[in-house]
Amino acid sequence: MKYCVLIIDGAAGLPMPEQGHKTSLEIAATPNLDAMAAEGSLGLVRTVPRGLEPGSAVACMSVLGYDPVVYYKGRASIEAGSMDLAIGKGEAVFRCNLVTVTDSRMQDYSAGHISSDESTKIIETLNETLGSNLIKFYPGVSYRHILKLQGHADALGAVCTPPHDIPGKTVAEYLPKGPGSDILRDLMTRSEAVLKDHPVNIARKARGELPATTIWLFWGSGQVPPMPAFKKVYGLKAAMTSGVDLLKGLAKMSGMTLLDIKGITDGPDNDNAAQAAGALEALKKHDLVVIHIEAPDEAGHEGDVKGKVGAIQKIDAEVVSRLRSWRGEDLRVLVMPDHPTPVSVRTHTPDPVPFLLWGKGIKANGAGRFTEAEAGKTGVFVEEGYKIMGQLVGK
Numbered sequence: 001m002k003y004c005v006l007i008i009d010g011a012a013g014l015p016m017p018e019q020g021h022k023t024s025l026e027i028a029a030t031p032n033l034d035a036m037a038a039e040g041s042l043g044l045v046r047t048v049p050r051g052l053e054p055g056s057a058v059a060c061m062s063v064l065g066y067d068p069v070v071y072y073k074g075r076a077s078i079e080a081g082s083m084d085l086a087i088g089k090g091e092a093v094f095r096c097n098l099v100t101v102t103d104s105r106m107q108d109y110s111a112g113h114i115s116s117d118e119s120t121k122i123i124e125t126l127n128e129t130l131g132s133n134l135i136k137f138y139p140g141v142s143y144r145h146i147l148k149l150q151g152h153a154d155a156l157g158a159v160c161t162p163p164h165d166i167p168g169k170t171v172a173e174y175l176p177k178g179p180g181s182d183i184l185r186d187l188m189t190r191s192e193a194v195l196k197d198h199p200v201n202i203a204r205k206a207r208g209e210l211p212a213t214t215i216w217l218f219w220g221s222g223q224v225p226p227m228p229a230f231k232k233v234y235g236l237k238a239a240m241t242s243g244v245d246l247l248k249g250l251a252k253m254s255g256m257t258l259l260d261i262k263g264i265t266d267g268p269d270n271d272n273a274a275q276a277a278g279a280l281e282a283l284k285k286h287d288l289v290v291i292h293i294e295a296p297d298e299a300g301h302e303g304d305v306k307g308k309v310g311a312i313q314k315i316d317a318e319v320v321s322r323l324r325s326w327r328g329e330d331l332r333v334l335v336m337p338d339h340p341t342p343v344s345v346r347t348h349t350p351d352p353v354p355f356l357l358w359g360k361g362i363k364a365n366g367a368g369r370f371t372e373a374e375a376g377k378t379g380v381f382v383e384e385g386y387k388i389m390g391q392l393v394g395k
Contacts, residue, residue, distance in 0.1 A: 001360060003236065003288040003393055004279065004323060005334045007063055007247075009056065010297025010341030011312055012353040012372055019305060024296070024343065025354070025371045027305075028312040032320040033335065033356070033370035040333075040358030042367035043380025045388050047338055047353060054350035055162075055219075056246055056297070059338035064250060064290070065234060065389025066227055074156075074221020075246065080146050082249035083138055087223050090153050094184070095219040096137060096145040098122060098195075098212035099163050106171050109163035109301065110143040112210030113267060118200045119143060122212060129194050130187060140245050142266055147187070147217060154180035160218035164301045165347045176217060184217045191215040229255035230288075234393055239282045241275050242292035243267075257286065266294045268311060272318035280326055288393070291319065300341030308343060332359035334392045335370070352381070355388060 015021040047059040049069050057075035058068040076093040087093055098119055100108040111119075116139070123139040131137060138146040149155060158181035161174040176184040192214045195201060201211035230238045232255075239257040242248055243266040251258050261278035263271030270293060279289045293315055299307035323333050336355035339348045354375035367374045382388055389395070 002283045002329050002331050003333070004283070004331060005063065005288070005290045005392070006319060006323065006336075007060065007290065007292040008296055008312065008315055008335065008337050009292060009294045010300045010339065010348070011308075011337040012340035012351070013300065013308075013342035014340065014344055014349070016305070016344055023372055024300075024305065024308045024312060026369075026373070028309045028316070030312065030316040030320070030370060032316045032324055034368065036320065036324060036333070036335070036358040037356055037367040037370045037374065039364055040356055040362045041365045041380065042354060042356050042370065042375045042378050043365075043382065044352040044372075044375045045336065045355045045382040045385050047385035048350040049385070050350075054339050054348040056338050056348070059385070060247060060250060060292070062385035063336065063338055063388065064254060065230070065386055066254070067384070067386045071225070071227050073224040075219040076146060077221035077224045078249035078253065079140065079144070079245040080138075080148070080249070081252050082245040083140070083146065085138060085146065085148065087148075088150075089223065090151065092149045092153050092156050092220055092222050094147045094149070094155070094160075094217045096147040097163055097216040097218075098143045098145070099214060099216045100210045101171055101213050104170055104172065105168055106163055106166045107168075108210050109167065109216075111212035112204070113298070114143050114204070114212055116141055118204070119145065119212070121200050122195065122198060125198060126191060126194060126215070130190055135187070141243070143212075144245060147215075149183065152180065152183050153222060155183055156180065156220050156222055158184055158220065160184070160220065162218050162347075163216045167303070167346050188215055188217060227253045231255060234389065234395055236287035236393060238288040238290065239279075239286045240290040240292065241279050242290075242294070243270060244292070244294050247292045251290075256290070257282075259289075267298055268295045268307065270295055272314055273322075276319040276322040280322060280328070283328060293319070296337070297341045300343055301346050303343050303346045305343050330360040332357070332362065332392060334388065336388070355382070357392060
C-alpha cells in the first residue's frame with residue numbers, strides 16, 4: 001500500500017453573503033475532489049487544539065500526525081530548522097516579514113509578495129546595517145525570513161501579532177509589547193530608514209509595485225524538543241514537497257525526505273502538475289508522500305475570492321486528477337486544508353476543516369462534494385486532529 005497526503009493550505013473558509021452565502025470550496029468547480037468524496041469517506045477534523053494559535057505550524061503538525069500540544073514550541077524555530085539554523089542555549093529566533101506599511105496602516109503583510117532574489121538583497125543590507133555578533137538576519141522564501149538574537153532570550157516574553165492578522169489596521173496598536181519587546185521594536189523602527197531608499201524598493205516603486213517599508217517580527221521561539229521520526233512512529237518511509245520553509249522545517253524535524261522538484265513556489269505560479277508528478281514518482285522509493293500547496297492560503301490572506309477559487313480549481317485539475325488516475329500500487333489518499341483562511345477575515349481561524357479519505361479499503365459514507373457543509377452532514381468528526389494520520393495509514 002502507498003499513501004499520499006494532499007494539504008490544500010487555507011482552502012476552507014466561511015460562507016460569504018456577497019457570494020450567495022457560499023464558501024470558496026462551494027464556489028469552486030472541483031469534479032475530481034467531488035468524485036473522490038462520493039467514493040470515499042468525508043468528515044470534519046479539528047487541526048488546531050483549543051487554546052493554540054490557528055496557524056499553519058500548529059495545523060500542519062496535526063495533519064502530519066504529531067500532537068501540537070506536545071511538540072509545538074513556536075513557529076520560528078521550525079522555519080529555522082528548514083535552514084539548518086541551530087538555536088543555542090539563550091538564543092531566540094523570530095519570523096521576520098518584509099511588509100508594507102502605508103499611512104501608519106498595514107497595507108500588505110508580504111510587501112507585494114516580494115521575490116526571494118529581491119528580499120535576499122534586502123536581508124543582506126539589514127545584516128550590514130543592523131546586524132552584529134548578537135543580531136543576525138537569515139534570508140528565507142519571498143517575504144518570510146528569520147531573525148536570530150543572542151543575549152536577548154527575554155524577547156521571547158514579548159507579545160507579538162502576525163502582520164497577516166491586521167490588514168488595513170493601524171500598526172502602532174500591534175507592535176511588540178511587554179517584557180523583552182524593546183529590542184524587537186528598536187530593530188523594526190531602525191529598519192525603516194534602511195529600507196526607505198534601498199535600491200530594491202526604488203526599482204519596485206518604479207515598476208508600480210509595493211515597496212518593503214519595514215520588517216515585522218513575531219512568532220518567537222527558542223530551543224525545541226526533538227520530534228520522533230515519522231518512520232519510527234508510523235513505520236513508513238515518507239517524503240514531502242512544499243514551497244514554504246515551514247513545511248520544509250516540519251519535514252526535517254520528522255525525518256521526511258524533502259523532494260527537489262523544479263517549479264515549486266509559494267504562490268499561484270506553482271507548477272502543480274510537476275509537483276504532483278514528482279510526488280507520485282517518489283512513491284517508487286517511499287511509502288508515503290506529502291504534497292503541500294500554499295496558493296489558496298495566500299489568496300485568502302489577500303481577500304481575493306477569485307484567486308482562491310482559481311487556486312482550488314487548479315489543484316483539482318492538475319493534482320487531484322493525477323491522484324485519481326494513478327495506476328501504480330494500491331493507493332490511499334488523505335486530502336484536507338490545514339486550517340481555514342476565510343476571504344472575509346483574511347487570516348486563519350481555528351474552525352474544523354473537511355477531510356477526505358479515499359482509496360483502497362476506504363468505504364463511502366454518502367458525501368456528494370468536498371465542502372465544509374457536506375463534511376458536516378456526514379456526522380464524522382475527529383476532535384484530536386493529529387489522529388487523522390493514523391486513520392489514513394491504519395495505526
